[in-house]
Amino acid sequence: MSPRRRGSSGYRSVCQRPSGAFYAEIRSGAVRLALGTFETPHEAAPRAQSVAPPPRLITYQDREEYHRRRRRLLITKADERAMAEWCQRYQQDVTDENAFWMERTARHRAERAERRRRKALAEAQCDLFNAGGELFFDSDDPHWEDAWLDTSDDTSKNDDEDDLK
Structure with missing residues (x-):
């Protein structure tokens, strides 16, 4: 419920209409939520309490x-x-x-x-070696093992036959 002064009804957000009925509403900034018209202020207050969030308990x-x-x-x-x-x-x-x-x-x-740069060079050399070309780095290069491992899976039957001779 909005922090307003208590009106003639004795409850916040509960107003008495000229007809004698009690009107309950909740306001938050420009938003207004009408809860309805009741015969007594006591009936309007529990309705407003049930809609309003309960107070947070500090533990x-x-x-x-x-x-x-x-x-x-x-x-x-x-x-x-x-x-x-x-x-x-x-x-x-x-x-x-x-x-x-x-x-x-x-x-x-x-x-x-x-x-x-070295990775791109090694990949390019592997591609060249796979295509049947010659490598332009020697076996002392640290990428030689990587290039050899990358290309060793691409063996063919001709390579196997050469190994048997």
Whole structure:
């Protein structure tokens, strides 16, 4: 029910009409839900109570959860304040840390690009080898085993006959 003053009926959201009947309604902002007209204010009030959501009961567990979350929030705020103070006092450390992470990110990106390039090269060489061409990397290359394993499943009867001779 809306938080209105109690009218002549003695109940919130229960109004007396000029005819003497009692009208019950619930309002929420611009929305108005009419519950009907009743002979007595007491009949209108239970109807309004049955439609309105029951009040939330605060349990011991609710209080504990609230306090736990509040402690975590206070810790987080203290950490943020400490970090801001540290950043102001030790600006060179912040600069060095940022440089470290930028260098590390660049190195990882370069390594990832090199792995992708080598993988594409190995796949292209496997395709070439499967088509009967020659490989243009030697057996010392770390991708030689991968290329050999990828292509070893594609044996034919002619290859088996050559192995028997």
